[in-house]
Amino acid sequence: MLEELRITGLGVIDDTTLRLTTGMNVITGETGAGKTMVVTGLGLLFGGRADAGRVRADPGRAVVEGRLRLSGAPADAVTTRITDAGAEVDDDGTVLLSRTVTIEGRSRAHVGGRSMPVAMLGEVGEQVVAVHGQSDQLRLLRPAEQRAALDRFAGPEHEKLLETYREAYSRWRTVVDDLADRRRNARERTQEADLLKLGLDEITRVDPQPGEDDELRAEVQRLEHAEGLRVAAALAAQALTGGMEVTDETPDATQLLGTARRTLEAQATVDPALGDLAARIEEAATLVDDVSAELSGYLSALDADPARLETIYERRAALRALTRKYADDVDGVIAWADHARSRLALLDSSDELLDELDRERQRLAGTVAELAARLTAARVEAAGRFSEAVSVELAGLAMPHARVEVAVVPRAAGKDEPAVPAEDRDLGVGPDGADEVELRLLAHPGAPSLPLQKGASGGELSRVMLAIEVVFAGAGGPPTLVFDEVDAGVGGQAAVEIGRRLARLARTHQVLVVTHLPQVAAFADRHLVVAKDTGGAVTTSGVRIVEDTERARELARMLAGLPDSDLGIAHAEELLAVAGREKHQ
Template sequence: MLEELRITGLGVIDDTTLRLTTGMNVITGETGAGKTMVVTGLGLLFGGRADAGRVRADPGRAVVEGRLRLRGKLADTVLARITEAGGEPDDDGSLLLSRTVTIEGRSRAHVGGRSMPVSMLSEVGDQVLAVHGQSDQLRLLRPSEQRGSLDRFAGPDHEKLLETYRETYTRWRSVVDDLADRRRNARTRSQEADLLKLGLDEISRVDPQPGEDDDLRAEAQRLEHAEGLRVAAAQAAQALASGVEVAEDAPDATQLLGLARRTLEGQAGTDPKLGDLAARLEEAATLIGDVSSELSAYLGELDADPARLEQIYERRAALRGLTRKYADDVEGVIVWAEEARTKLAALDTSDELLEELDKERQRLALQVGELSGRLTAARAEAAVRFSEAVSVELAGLAMPHARVEVAVLPRPVGRDEPTVTIDGAEVAAGPDGADEVELRLLAHPGAPSLPLQKGASGGELSRVMLAIEVVFAGAGGPETLVFDEVDAGVGGQAAVEIGRRLARLARSHQVLVVTHLPQVAAFADRHLVVAKDTSGAITTSGVSIVEETQRARELARMLAGLPDSDLGIAHAEELLAVADKEKRG
């Protein structure tokens, strides 16, 4: 739920804080006092379009801040997404949101203490809040929204079926598109496959190995400089080991180390430190002996082999031929070959593969058709239940003869969509099934069944939408519902019924209502009033909570425009008593 909303510098609102509660929160006030700015602020907080024209010149920016307290699975989902993006909840578990809009039109968003794209606010808003106003009623007039709402109303088993259908549909479309592409581009695919085969044949003949080029380069360098390497190794061996003198009467390194070690050992009894150094000289002599042996082995292996050098030249030339055509180095050539083999499999247009794909297409088409039929039947059953429930609600909203019907119609066959057969009829299958859903209104007996937007007046449409929302309330969706003057054009007993149904919604949802009807405001669990302040040079508005006597005076003002009228206050108190009795019942 939304616990708190602070608005600064937006329209006539200078700086005000709305402290909201669970249940039904009602906002009232004089015309022009700024009630709509509250809804505008909510829109901004949850990612709506920023209008710089609504920003007050002083201080030159509008700021909307909100505190959300989430629970259950919704909390897990939303907070996990926020944490992934770098934000975090407050110490008490609540989530802080902020949106700033400057007078120049620049906009910034903060979620969980971190700066984030405005789209993150929209993502959160889609899950926690739904705004219903005369303009927002267009949401439920869209066929896709009507189908989605009916699917939610149908229940969790239906949604599982829909998920299974979508997975099958995705596989089916993939096979359909793949098969069509292979058939349509068979010649192009065949040409590309031939080129890949030529490349793979050439690479296979050479058979390059990882790291081979570097190894060959090093070996070639040794063979090319074999004589110089031999002389260097031989002279080093002569200097280290006895047997061949570098210069006449010159002792070798081993002899010199032995002489030094023996000399130090002779005095080790006097100073142990010299004994330690003698031991280290012995280690050095051992190391030099090892090096001498390795030099001897190196000389034995070193061979200036012109034939081997020629083989290396030829091999490296073959590898360079591959790197000129396919990649920058041998490793790249090997990768190219692996990718080419994968592409070659994808380019296959053989009759055997096409036949196999066609069988898979037919198998999946049967599954899609079967699942589509089950979806259609489930939607038709849910449509009957939904129509009856909404019609009952309309009877209580002073539309006793009106009836809402839900038409579940087959999707017309189009040029760009695959089709399936359901009950012998060919229909187009989409990602949500083979149905189109349309809400229709019969305003009175004998009236034609028309789409909502054509069959209802403004006041009727408000009541129809409220009835639909009451029915949908038990079928999931956001926990916070905002109604912005959906009671426009309504009065009398119908207004009382609207208040009663909003109060019913508030048992399971947090409801925020902007209204001009006292019959609706009387059902509030918390009543907030937007009031103008014209004492300064600039008119501003603020929001305050009214209770008891103040609340009765506000309802009297709404009833007759006379907050101090004894008759108006008496009528207001009667309304409050009736509403309280209804809520307790």
């Protein structure tokens, strides 16, 4: 839920903070006071289009900040997306969002204290908030959202079936696209495969081994300098142990170390420190012996065979021929060969493989068709339940003869899109099934069934959308719902019913309502008033919470335009009492 919203420099709002609560938050105020700027600020905060014309000249930028508490179904998805982008969620489970728009039209966004693309705010907004208003592109007027909403309404078992279908559809499309590509590009694939085979044949004949070029380079260096290496190793061995032919009377290192150790050990009883040094000399003598043994082995293995050197020269020439064509080194050549083998498997356009892929395509098509038929049946059943539930709600909203229908119609296959053969026709399947879903309204008996946006007036559409949201309330969707004067064109008992249903919706969602109807405002859990200040050189507006008698005065103003009228206040108090009883039923 949205706990707090601060708006600075937007329209008539100079600097104000809205502290929101769970349940139903109502925003009221005089015409032109800036109520709509609150909804505009929400739109900016959640990635909406920035309009530089709404930015106040002083201070020259508009800033909208919000504290969002992540809870409920979308919390995990939003948290994961935010943390993957490098932002942080606070320890108390909240995250700070910010949007800045300058008077020049530049826009910046921050999430969790980190600069982000504005699109990130939009991604978060899709998960946590839905805005309804007569001037908005309403979410539930989009066919894809209507289908998704019906799927949520159908229940968890239906959503599991939908997930199973999507997996099968993905496998089928992969095979279909692969088969079509192999058939369409058979000539190009064959040419590429021939080139890869030539390269693989050349590499296979040479048979390079991992790291072989480095090993051969080192061996060549040893063979080319074999005499110098032998002399150095022999002299070193002679100096250490005298094991080689001695040309002078100088004692070797082993003899000198032995003399030093024995001399110190003779005095170790007088000073133990000399005994410790003697022990360390003994360790050095042991190390000298080890080195001497390794030098002897090195001399024995040292090879100066000219034939071996010539063989290595030839081998290195063969490896260089490969590295000139395929990679910078032998390991790269081996990697190229591995990739070529994998690519060859993908390029295979043999009749045998094509027949095998075609059989797999047909098998998966049958699975997709069967699952799509089950999805259609489930949607038709859910559409009937949904239609009845919404029609009941409409009767309570002063539209007793109206009826909402959910049309589940076959989906037409798109251009260049494969279809799935079924018993009586080819199915135009997509990632969500073989159906298009459309909400339609019958405004009165005998009226044609028309899409919502064509079959309802502004006031009717507001009530229809509210009835739909009430029915969908238990079927998931964003946890915060914003209604911007959806009660326009409504009055009397219908207004009371709108307030009652918004209050019912607020039992499971956070609801923000911008309204001009006191019958609706009376049901609020928190009532905020946008007030205009014309005392200065520039008109500004701010938002404050009203409670108790002040709230009754605001309702009286909405009822009769007279906040100090005793009769108006009495009527307002009666409204509050009725709403209070309704909310606790």
